[in-house]
Amino acid sequence: xxxxxxxxxxxGEVRVVDGVRLALPSGGLTSIIxxxxxxxxxxxxxxARLVGLDGGRVLVDGLDVTTxxxxxxxxxxxxxxxxxxxxxxxxxxxxxxxxxYPHSKGRTTPEDLEHVARAIEFLDLGSLADxxxxxxxxxxxxRAFVAMVLCQDTDVxxxxxxxxxxxxxxxxxxxxxxxxxxxxxxxxxVVVVHDINVAAYYSDHIVAMSDGAVMFEGPPHAVICxxxxxxxxxxxxxxxxxxxxxxxTYFR
Amino acid sequence: MPRxxxxxxxxxxxxxxxxxxxxxDVTPVDLARAVVGGDSAERHDLLxxxxxxxxxxxxxxxxxxxxxxxxxxxxLLSRNRFVEPSTAGTVESAAIGILAVTVLAPGAPVIVxxxxxxxxxxxxxxxxxxxxxxxxxxxxxxxxxxGLMLGGIINAVTTFFAYRLDLLQxxxxxxxxxxxxxxxxxxxxxxxxxxxxxxAFVVADRFTVAGMGQDFVTTLxxxxxxxxxxxxxxxxxxxxxxxxxxxxxxxxxxxxxNLVALIFGDNLRRTAPWVALGGAGFVLVxxxxxxxxxxxxxxPIGVVVGVVGSALFxxxxxxxxxxxx
Numbered sequence: 172x173x174x175x176x177x178x179x180x181x182x183g184e185v186r187v188v189d190g191v192r193l194a195l196p197s198g199g200l201t202s203i204i205x206x207x208x209x210x211x212x213x214x215x216x217x218x219a220r221l222v223g224l225d226g227g228r229v230l231v232d233g234l235d236v237t238t239x240x241x242x243x244x245x246x247x248x249x250x251x252x253x254x255x256x257x258x259x260x261x262x263x264x265x266x267x268x269x270x271x272y273p274h275s276k277g278r279t280t281p282e283d284l285e286h287v288a289r290a291i292e293f294l295d296l297g298s299l300a301d302x303x304x305x306x307x308x309x310x311x312x313x314r315a316f317v318a319m320v321l322c323q324d325t326d327v328x329x330x331x332x333x334x335x336x337x338x339x340x341x342x343x344x345x346x347x348x349x350x351x352x353x354x355x356x357x358x359x360x361v362v363v364v365h366d367i368n369v370a371a372y373y374s375d376h377i378v379a380m381s382d383g384a385v386m387f388e389g390p391p392h393a394v395i396c397x398x399x400x401x402x403x404x405x406x407x408x409x410x411x412x413x414x415x416x417x418x419x420t421y422f423r
Numbered sequence: 424m425p426r427x428x429x430x431x432x433x434x435x436x437x438x439x440x441x442x443x444x445x446x447x448d449v450t451p452v453d454l455a456r457a458v459v460g461g462d463s464a465e466r467h468d469l470l471x472x473x474x475x476x477x478x479x480x481x482x483x484x485x486x487x488x489x490x491x492x493x494x495x496x497x498x499l500l501s502r503n504r505f506v507e508p509s510t511a512g513t514v515e516s517a518a519i520g521i522l523a524v525t526v527l528a529p530g531a532p533v534i535v536x537x538x539x540x541x542x543x544x545x546x547x548x549x550x551x552x553x554x555x556x557x558x559x560x561x562x563x564x565x566x567x568x569x570g571l572m573l574g575g576i577i578n579a580v581t582t583f584f585a586y587r588l589d590l591l592q593x594x595x596x597x598x599x600x601x602x603x604x605x606x607x608x609x610x611x612x613x614x615x616x617x618x619x620x621x622x623a624f625v626v627a628d629r630f631t632v633a634g635m636g637q638d639f640v641t642t643l644x645x646x647x648x649x650x651x652x653x654x655x656x657x658x659x660x661x662x663x664x665x666x667x668x669x670x671x672x673x674x675x676x677x678x679x680x681n682l683v684a685l686i687f688g689d690n691l692r693r694t695a696p697w698v699a700l701g702g703a704g705f706v707l708v709x710x711x712x713x714x715x716x717x718x719x720x721x722x723p724i725g726v727v728v729g730v731v732g733s734a735l736f737x738x739x740x741x742x743x744x745x746x747x748x
Contacts (some may be wrong), residue, residue: 221638245644252638258502259634259689269632273644277628277692303688323643 172197172232173218173327173359179226180213187213189383190227195376197232197326200353200360202370204394205380206404211363212253212331214380218361219250219329231327245273249323253331253363255316257304263315264300267291270322290322293348309336317345321352328352330362334369346373367408367419371395379403395419430700434484437707441480444711446719447471474607482610483602483710483724484703486665486672489616491702492623492695493661494676495683499634499691500654501552504684505567507676508548508662512573514673516547517659517666518597519581526588533667537612540663541656547577548655600665600672600725602710613668616661620699623657627691630654634689672706672725674732679705681739705731 175193179186188210195201203211216222218229220236229236231248249270267290271283291300294314304312313336320328333349334342350373352358364370370377370391377394379387380403387399394400395417400408408421443449449468453461457469494507501511508514520543524536551573558569578598585594623630629650632640640647665672679701680694687694706724709731713722 219642221641240644241641241646242644245642248642250638250642255636257635258504259499259631260684261631261635261688261690265631265688265690265693266635269628269635269639269643272628272632277626 172230173361174230175214175218175227176230177227178214178217178224178229180210180217180222181225186383188217191380191383191385193378193385193388195359195361195378197359198353198357199375200349200362200373201376201378202374203361203363203378203380204365204367204370204403205386209380210383211380213383215250215329215331215361215363216252219248220244221250221252242273245323245325247325248327248329249320249325250329251316251320251331251333253335255312260303260305262301262303263291263296263307263318266304266315267296267318267322270319270324273323286322286324290318293321294318295344310338310341313337314341314345317348326357326359328358328360330360332363332365334364334366342369349373367395367400367421371417371419392417427696427700430697430704434700434704434707437704437711438480438484441483441707441711442472442476444714445476447475449476475605478607478610479602479605479710480707482605482613482669483706485613485616486600486602486669487675487702487704487706488699489613489620489661489702490665490672490675491679491698491705492620493658495680495689495691495694495698496623496630496654496658497548497676498680499630499689500651500658501555501566502634502636503563503566504681505564505677506570507674507680508544508658509574509671509673510567510677511551511570512547512577513544513551513659513662514598514666514671515574515577515581517541517544517663518594518671519543519547519577520663521597521667522581522585522590522594525590525593526584533612537615537663537667540667541660544659544663545655547573548659552651552655596670597666598671598725599723600670600728601721601723602669603721603723605669610668612664615664619657619661620695623691624695626653627695631689631691670723670725673729674736675702675705675728678732678735678739681736685739 173195178191180188267287275283353360411418453465453468457465497506517540520540524539585591633650637647683694683697709727713727
């Protein structure tokens with residue numbers, strides 16, 4: 172359960188997140204969509220306590236993210252930001268093993284190693300496990316980061332653009348895996364995605380943001396409609412139903 | 424991939440060689456005789472070994488291992504491959520502390536010098552990291568340049584006062600590493616770097632995660648400021664102890680961790696033994712070169728390390744091309 176209560180974040184004069192109120196239930200996959208600069212990433216970072224609040228509160232399972240101890244939150248929330256540039260040289264296995272740090276505090280147990288092996292398998296990284304991240308492609312790296320976040324084994328997963336750098340095959344596989352994390356493991360998954368149709372196809376719930384505020388939220392069929400999307404993106408969007416699912420098109 | 428045991432053995436062998444190189448002619452045979460009695464010359468050899476050679480070799484190993492680990496930690500904390508205590512203003516800041524003690528409390532014991540130098544080194548390094556926050560273009564090479572400039576400014580201040588107070592010669596001693604003055608009773612402080620190296624190994628994961636950036640530190644439930652403070656304290660104290668006892672050893676913290684990273688990466692938990700051994704071995708070799716190249720005179724270790732280190736570093740720079748970041 173994630174409760175965002177009038178969250179505010181300002182950078183200089185700009186209120187990037189401007190009094191957002193949001194209540195996301197436990198379980199399921201929520202997508203946050205919206206144009207550039209809508210405050211999606213900032214909102215996600217606020218929930219993940221990676222960025223400090225300038226007003227309002229954020230509660231995750233009733234715990235205030237500003238006041239709760241960071242290592243307690245680290246066992247409940249795992250987050251991945253959009254840009255993950257590593258200056259240091261780590262192997263995929265090193266990276267994924269660090270996902271266990273909140274549980275192991277550096278003393279890796281056999282149980283931790285099982286989690287690591289499962290996460291590596293889950294993201295199809297078996298053959299790359301001992302490669303250095305700086306010697307891999309962007310998409311492979313992205314999968315390694317997601318494996319690390321999964322390995323943290325938290326109830327809440329917050330992922331900013333998990334499809335970054337992924338080709339269609341891996342993008343689909345990634346969304347299927349996140350779906351499985353929600354359906355089979357009961358995780359609460361929140362993602363920021365740019366592709367409206369990815370959001371429409373895989374989400375239980377969509378939050379549409381613009382100018383630092385939540386414009387609409389609801390199940391896909393309620394949000395994926397021409398009026399809402401045109402309003403959110405400031406661009407004429409039409410929605411077609413293909414095989415019973417809404418598809419947005421915005422090319423003229 | 425080389426084995427740790429083999430490398431440890433090689434470093435041990437170097438240490439053994441280091442014991443028997445020097446102006447005084449000490450041979451294992453003489454020593455064996457001295458132990459079972461022997462004549463006065465042979466007993467003199469034993470004394471020489473215990474008072475000068477053994478302390479010197481231990482000092483080299485401790486200082487080499489400590490500075491290499493300090494360099495690796497600096498690189499992780501600043502997330503830059505080219506940062507180490509001598510490119511971050513740390514060494515120069517330690518020197519200003521020693522100068523202050525020398526001037527204000529000339530009779531103070533060496534431990535006081537060390538503590539004050541640790542504090543100034545900490546302040547200088549923290550200032551370096553603070554300045555980095557305001558540097559708009561954080562390109563890979565700008566970071567160490569900022570550190571070198573900061574070091575230059577601090578050094579200018581130190582030099583000014585040292586000049587005015589007729590202490591330039593002392594300043595030169597601190598800024599140029601030299602093991603020739605190491606004797607029993609004058610190097611034991613270096614064992615502190617051993618303790619700090621062990622500590623760094625115990626908390627290695629925190630520094631590795633810090634090298635991944637603040638967001639990873641937070642999301643994994645660590646306190647970024649605490650990790651930074653711990654790392655800077657270790658680096659500052661190691662640097663201060665080394666500068667106080669044997670003088671600055673430049674480039675070491677740059678060359679060794681970078682070479683190790685090429686093969687083993689940057690996971691400090693795994694690389695720490697390699698970095699420590701590599702640092703010790705590197706300084707042992709440079710010290711042997713310094714002692715033999717114009718025998719019976721000595722070239723200070725700081726000079727040898729500077730020459731060998733910068734050459735190695737150039738090779739690395741040219742070889743790894745775009746992958747340095």
